[in-house]
């Protein structure tokens with residue numbers, strides 16, 4: 310049997326898509342999870358389950374034993390860099406041969422100092438560059454599945470579309486394309502070690518989204534004039550502070566660029582916002598159902 314691919318964050322949003330793809334390609338997959346019962350409910354016996362926690366080095370060392378490749382993913386949190394570096398170092402020490410990291414959006418990382426989330430991902434990327442292991446960091450732009458459902462709900466409820474970024478554009482990416490790229494990079498014979506900046510095919514703003522939704526819903530969809538300012542409480546969590554910073558950076562136009570990375574890696578164009586909205590509103594969006602309760 311081939312060495313397993315270890316997937317961290319496997320039971321989360323993107324992780325589930327990555328595991329499903331690896332399993333469909335007959336890969337031997339091991340998932341690290343704090344909730345083995347939940348992982349079993351999601352994946353059945355198609356994967357090996359390693360019960361563990363990033364905060365428990367003994368469980369991490371057990372999870373990386375004998376793995377070949379590592380998909381490194383963890384949620385937005387104040388411990389992101391410590392957690393990911395711990396797994397990366399343990400996997401390297403255990404003889405793993407490649408790490409594919411799901412990083413932050415490029416515009417949160419570069420230039421440094423503008424995003425606590427981007428800085429945490431940058432610290433992991435920096436550590437990976439110092440480890441004797443082949444690796445690649447994937448820097449996806451904002452995910453359609455996270456950003457667009459709220460706008461769809463607003464339009465369906467007859468409300469004006471409003472978001473923190475108002476007139477600014479974003480080259481949203483479909484998380485299915487991120488999963489496709491991640492699996493490609495895990496299984497490819499050769500990879501390029503420099504960060505891959507993953508975006509959708511085009512930059513769209515709120516007015517363009519309203520135009521698409523109006524066409525699909527057969528009624529006008531208006532856009533609120535003013536951006537909703539992000540207010541950060543002094544005692545806000547890491548995640549809330551990070552999200553407020555994202556909104557500010559997006560509003561400043563920093564997410565408004567697209568790259569050819571998805572096309573050049575996969576040999577096909579990334580899914581567009583129009584495709585995503587059309588699938589969603591014709592109820593086929595979740596043609597690829599998540600195995601768990603979240604969607």
Ligand SMILES: NC(=O)c1ccc[n+]([C@@H]2O[C@H](COP(=O)([O-])OP(=O)(O)OC[C@H]3O[C@@H](n4cnc5c(N)ncnc54)[C@H](OP(=O)(O)O)[C@@H]3O)[C@@H](O)[C@H]2O)c1
Pocket residue numbers: 317318319320321322323324341342343344347361362363364382383384385411412413414426448449450451452455
């Ligand atoms: N959303 C975006 O637009 C966007 C854009 C760019 C980059 N990103 C990056 O994408 C990542 C988030 O991806 P996601 O939304 O798919 O993640 P998610 O759903 O929030 O991930 C949760 C996963 O992390 C695991 N986990 C949490 N704490 C753990 C711990 N202490 N030990 C072991 N496992 C733990 C959970 O496993 P169990 O509960 O089963 O243990 C679960 O599988 C972040 O790093 C973020 O910066 C997101």
